[in-house]
Structure formats: C-alpha cells, structure tokens
Amino acid sequence: MSDKADHIAWAAEVISAFQRRCRTSDEHVIADLICDLGHLADERGLDFLSEVARGIAVASSAKHVAQPHATIATRRNIHEIGGLHVML
Numbered sequence: 001m002s003d004k005a006d007h008i009a010w011a012a013e014v015i016s017a018f019q020r021r022c023r024t025s026d027e028h029v030i031a032d033l034i035c036d037l038g039h040l041a042d043e044r045g046l047d048f049l050s051e052v053a054r055g056i057a058v059a060s061s062a063k064h065v066a067q068p069h070a071t072i073a074t075r076r077n078i079h080e081i082g083g084l085h086v087m088l
Helices: 004-022 029-043 048-066
Strands: 078-081 084-087
Touching: 004 029, 029 048
Parallel strands: none
Antiparallel strands: 078 084
C-alpha cells in the first residue's frame, strides 16, 4: 500500500493538470475540481454526495490512524452534508 506522501503527490499532480487546463486560481482550484467531479459523477450515474462522504470518512480515519491518541468521535464531530451524516 502507498503511504500518505504518495497520495499527496498524486493529488498535487491532478490539481496541477486541472489548473493548467482550466486556468483556475490557486484560491479556487480544489473547489472547482470538486464541482467538476460532481458533474462527472452525475453523468456517470454516481451519487456524488455519497462519494464525497465516503472520501471524507476515509480521510478522517487516516488522520485517526496517524494519531493513535485521538479521542473517540462525539456528536460534535458529525456533520450533515447534503442529507448525509459524516463523521469528521
């Protein structure tokens, strides 16, 4: 399995390619990419908000693995995103 540094490098490559193609500012590039991924998900018949929630959950669990003394999530860590409840 790849480590976190690999994943960060791959994400940076994607952002760089997207930014070159769309000429999006540094300030908005991630939000613009997320928006366009939503359009792509719709086109492919995927539930975009469920995919986003799943991605957030994976990122959150990776943070907790990296921090073994992290506290157990409470209701304050649960947020609603498009009708889905996501633990952050």
